[in-house]
Amino acid sequence: MKQHRMRLIEQNQPAPGIMRMIFKAPDLARNSRPGQFVQIRVTDTFDPLLRRPFSIHRTHSNGTIEILYRIVGRGTRLMSRTRPGVRLDGMGPLGNPFQTEGNFSTALVVAGGMGSAPAFMLIDTLLKTGKSIHFFWGVRCDDEFFHLEWLRSSGVELHLACERGDTGHQGLITDILEPMMNRYPDSKGFVCGPKPMLEKMQRMIRTFPIPWEVSLEEKMACGVGVCMGCAVRVGQKIQMVCSDGPVFDLREVDFGS
């Protein structure tokens, strides 16, 4: 059974404009891997109709899972008003996870904006493998950073960029990543974030021969590969972001521009 009655434990804002929900959902927490997602039904009625997909932000051994979201429409507005104790229907874990095993010594984790949602679970998992982790995190405004102290104390090398603010580089995260990339030949890259950033990353890594995995975001209806709504061209084939991804080889994704 992959459908869960997830009990909301807590809802808070780790940073302005970013909402975090913490659910008790032991099966889901135990079985989720970084990069996978959960399809949440935001209401018991049929309007808004469709589930919303959310990357799994973190899981904990006490059977809780966290998701992050921004309030962007009717569905997320309803979610933001959900009170602790309420149970939401979640399908998951869905999709294919990042491959964190392998013969690389350094992980380059690159996140832009809400790409931080899957990045944290990825970092949690990588920390257990003993690999060294460089986290390149770019946001619009520097008040969107959170958990920086925890990241530093965990031994993660932080590289920050914001378009507005005083924390880290003033500009795009790709600005600081590009000149640094060749320092880590024995590494593997993981990237999640907005499409323009992913396209830029794809151009940047042409001359940097390490494997790069990307987690794509797309609007979805079913989340399990039946409606064929979230198509993307990867390599020569049409793939579904929900069931063939959301993690793909960054070099193979056709961003259609």
Place this chain on the structure above:
Amino acid sequence: MAVDLQVRLGSLVLKNPVLTASGTFGYGVEYAGYFDVSRLGGIVTKTITLEPREGNPMPRTAETFAGMLNSIGLANVGADCFIKEKLLPLEPLDTAVMVNIAGSSPDEYEKVALKVAAHERVDALEVNISCPNVNKGGLAFGTDPEITREVVRRVRETTVKPLIVKLTPNVTDITAIAQAAVEGGADALSLINTVLGMAVDIETRRPLLARHVGGLSGPAIKPIALAKLYQTVRAVSVPLIGIGGIMTWQDALEFIIVGATAVQAGTLHFVDPCGAVKIIEGIKTYCDEKGIGDLSSIRGSMEDGGA
């Protein structure tokens, strides 16, 4: 005594009247991890065409009030791959398998029907002459009684298995198309396919679908579906399968009371993968509570006058 939910579509006997609508249940096993698919009266597969199809450009779905638009464009693996790879997993299921087919010409309908219907696991064909998201075939055929009759006649010649023809609501008079399909040899009709619809982003001033218009499904279209069913019940005598925004057992019963022999749940699967089974359970409970021993006794039992 438990209610008898068994229904007949031509020569095909279904253990209950709840089916899955094409395009919302994949090739039949994608939801197997969520519930026992054998509990369904039957499954209707994604539309199969002669050649594989990639489908339309993205974006091809959009949510609207109590509904969704889609313009998938009949993306599918093609008849040969379907027969080779997708039918085998359906073998152990104790439920009827109906394969939805489409083509861009009457000739192509005939060819794909010939390939698919010959397979033992295929219990019936559903002929899609109502997809709003392709340039050739689909809606263009299902809005013309002459072409409807021709396509159905060509498919009819390929098989003795039950033939269901799926109708579009995007016509002035659905009964004319329904009669043409029956004249062509349809054993049953299913209705409605999606309603032509559109939505626009006022910030970018672009339509939400890359192909601009698409098919509206979900609760928003249920009243339209009921009215089309109501009209069609009076025009033909073959069994009818009600489709359109069925989300609950109460919705399903409305269609049955108006005259549907069976129903298909579609968009419901995206909202609640186990929703179709809940419909079956709900119908059972309703019948038990009302002392209804045979579901067919309430089929078409709608009284005159307003409630």
